[in-house]
Amino acid sequence: MTLASRVDFEEHRFRLGSLDAARVDFHRMLTALIQVQYPGATEVRANPGDWGIDTFVGSLVDKVNIWQSKYFVDGLGKSQRAQVRESLRSAMYHARKHGYVVESWTLCVPRELDGPERKWWDGRVKVWERAYPGVVIDLWDPPRLRGLLMSPDAEHVLHEFYGPSRERALPGGTSSHAVVPLPADEDYQGALFVAQLVATGLREINSQKVAFFNAEVLARDVANRGVPEERNALLELDYSVWELWERHAASAAASADRDEEAQARELFRIVMDEVRRLPAPGKLPVRAVHSAGMMHRVVETRRAGWVKGWREVAAAHTSPSHVAHPEATTVAVGS
Known part of the structure; x- marks a missing residue:
C-alpha cells in the first residue's frame, strides 16, 4: 500500500x-x-x-x-x-x-x-x-x-x-520499467557520476546519463509503490553492482604499471559489462540499462568511482547528490 x-x-x-x-x-x-x-x-x-x-x-x-x-x-x-x-x-x-x-x-x-x-x-x-x-x-x-x-x-x-496498482503510462503506452529517453531539459552536468566519468577521460557519455535517468525512474517508482519485496530487491541490485565494482577496483589497484586514465576506462568497461549481465533480483522488472544506471547511482552517492583518486574527485564535488542513499528508503520484508 x-x-x-x-x-x-x-x-x-x-x-x-x-x-x-x-x-x-x-x-x-x-x-x-x-x-x-x-x-x-x-x-x-x-x-x-x-x-x-x-x-x-x-x-x-x-x-x-x-x-x-x-x-x-x-x-x-x-x-x-x-x-x-x-x-x-x-x-x-x-x-x-x-x-x-x-x-x-x-x-x-x-x-x-x-x-x-x-x-x-x-x-x-x-x-x-x-x-x-x-x-x-x-x-x-x-x-x-x-x-x-x-x-x-x-x-x-x-x-x-x-498507487501501486496505477499503470505507469509513458509515451507509447509502455510500463515505467521500459527504457525511456532522457528528457531534453535534463543533462546531469552537475552530477557526481558525470564528474567521475569525465575524470577517466571519457567524453561521449550521453548513454550513461540515459541509464542513470532510467534507474532513477525505477527507484522512484519502487519507492512510491511501497511494496517491501520490491524495495529490498532494489537494494539487492544496488549492493550487487557495488560489490562488482569493489571486486574489480581491487584488481585494478594491484596493477599500477598502466596509464591511469586508460586503467580507469578499462575498469569502467569491465564493471559495466558485468553489471549489464546481472539477473533481475526477485520479481523486480529491470533491464540491462537499469542495472547500468544503478552503478551510476552508487557513484553518485560517493561509494565508488573510476580513477584511483575517486575519493578526491568526490570530495572536490560541491553539487548536491541527485539521489539519497538507498538504505534511507528501504523497508524490511514483512514490515
Whole structure:
C-alpha cells in the first residue's frame, strides 16, 4: 500500500519523462485533491490566457478561491519567482477587470522551499497582504500536500496518482520499467557520476546519463509503490553492482604499471559489462540499462568511482547528490 508520507512529487517528471507532461499531471492531481474538500472545484482552459487561474472554487461573477500550480522541481530561482509574482498579479488584474472578488490565492509547488526561498516567500506574502487586503495568501508545498493526501477522503487521489496498482503510462503506452529517453531539459552536468566519468577521460557519455535517468525512474517508482519485496530487491541490485565494482577496483589497484586514465576506462568497461549481465533480483522488472544506471547511482552517492583518486574527485564535488542513499528508503520484508 502506498503511504502518502512517502510520496515524492518529482515522480510526475520521472514517470512521464518530461516537464511539460509532469506539469499537466501535477495540476490534475491538485484539482482532484482540491475537489476532496470542494467538490465544485474546476479549472480554466487557457484561450489564450487563463486569467491567472489554474484551479478555482466559486463563481467568476461573484467570489473565487484560486489555486496556482507551479511545477518547480529545481527550486525558486529568479525566473520562478518572477513567474509567481506574475501569476498573482494576473489573477488580481483579471478579477478587477471582470468584476469578481478573489478571497484566497494558493501557490502549489512540488518541492520544499529552502531557507532563502522561504524567506523570500514570507517577505512577499507580507507585501501582497498590504497590496491586496482581504486576500488570504497560502502555500501548498510537499509537507502540506502529503498531509492532505493522508486524509481518508483523499485515498482515491493517492491511489490514482501514486498507487501501486496505477499503470505507469509513458509515451507509447509502455510500463515505467521500459527504457525511456532522457528528457531534453535534463543533462546531469552537475552530477557526481558525470564528474567521475569525465575524470577517466571519457567524453561521449550521453548513454550513461540515459541509464542513470532510467534507474532513477525505477527507484522512484519502487519507492512510491511501497511494496517491501520490491524495495529490498532494489537494494539487492544496488549492493550487487557495488560489490562488482569493489571486486574489480581491487584488481585494478594491484596493477599500477598502466596509464591511469586508460586503467580507469578499462575498469569502467569491465564493471559495466558485468553489471549489464546481472539477473533481475526477485520479481523486480529491470533491464540491462537499469542495472547500468544503478552503478551510476552508487557513484553518485560517493561509494565508488573510476580513477584511483575517486575519493578526491568526490570530495572536490560541491553539487548536491541527485539521489539519497538507498538504505534511507528501504523497508524490511514483512514490515
